[in-house]
Amino acid sequence: MFGRLERSQGTEPMSAINVTPLVDVMLVLVVIFILTAPLMASSVKLDLPKTDAASTTDATPSVSLVVDRAGQAYLDNRAVPLAELSQSLTRTAARQPDTEVQLRADENAPYGKVIEVLGVAQKAGLTRIGFVTGAPAASANTASP
Secondary structure: OOOOOOOOOOOOOOOOOOOHHHHHHHHHHHHHHHHHHHHHHOOOOOOOOEOOOOOOOOOOOEEEEEEOOOOOEEEOOEEOOHHHHHHHHHHHHHHOOOOEEEEEEOOOOOHHHHHHHHHHHHHHOOOEEEEOOEOOOHHHHHOOO
């Protein structure tokens, strides 16, 4: 049919959804989440000195090392300067190298002072260190869901 002109139907509406922009947006959100997740974890406020964990009952030799709120160190309930603490812990490590240091630090003690006392104990040769904590408040134990 020579004389007949066929007309095209024109553009029809698209019946498929284009998911490429959706995938792009989701990938950007995943990247943002991956980058911000570590930042959110560091903003959590902790109250480390309280726990209801079971105490150890083994009979290993130990020394009690206390750091009070002011940063003063005590060895077996006796106030000692850091130089004397180092000498005492070195003598203890020479007698019994497996002695455990049981550290009790006030929750308001300067962090730097606690680390300094731990460093003195490690330099003296005492590497077994236990952190002694207090029991949580009674209201935390009686709270029920």
